[in-house]
């Protein structure tokens with residue numbers, strides 16, 4: 240079996256890997272910085288609540304050497320997906336500031352009468368937003384979901400994720416969304432383009448079997464699961480999605496594979 244720390248690049252999930260809600264997961268900052276000493280590292284998150292710049296600021300403030308270009312969010316990927324296929328467009332977003340910032344940065348116009356409805360986690364979601372999103376979709380707008388994650392791990396347990404909001408809109412409209420985030424191709428194509436390393440030389444590290452690990456399997460990357468977020472040994476045992484390796488957390492991934500302090504990677 241290949242040593243994961245000998246791979247040339249790491250694609251790291253954020254929620255459940257580096258943070259649990261507002262808390263930094265113990266040892267994760269040091270582990271990321273050590274990985275960066277020996278491999279290319281980018282951060283890939285389905286969470287669209289923060290812009291790439293804001294995620295990079297948060298990681299930097301936590302002690303991780305990080306620039307905006309090292310971060311791919313599902314909000315950024317959705318914004319680029321629309322721009323590259325359809326040009327600058329009108330978009331009705333159901334999401335937070337990070338999603339709106341990325342849509343505007345890509346040249347899109349925010350409108351309640353739009354050609355696209357883009358949905359991410361929105362902690363101010365309400366019936367009026369559901370009504371406007373539904374109206375646009377039944378009038379022909381393309382329904383795009385940043386992700387369909389059912390829950391998000393926080394320091395106080397799990398909270399409903401973007402998938403719960405996407406389901407409300409899908410139920411009302413009867414239209415399934417095009418999903419941008421992990422485990423789907425659009426965000427992975429952008430991640431691989433950014434990292435400029437073949438998938439076969441990448442390891443994806445995440446806390447969720449159905450998104451991170453499935454994404455890795457689909458792309459031909461190594462897939463390492465950490466148990467610091469969504470999954471447990473029991474859920475791994477029950478799942479048909481099998482990671483290449485399972486670690487307690489990011490820190491133990493480095494410890495077990497010897498990246499700390501040696502030059503194998």
Ligand SMILES: [Mg+2]
Nearest residue numbers: 252254255446
């Ligand atoms: Mg996660």
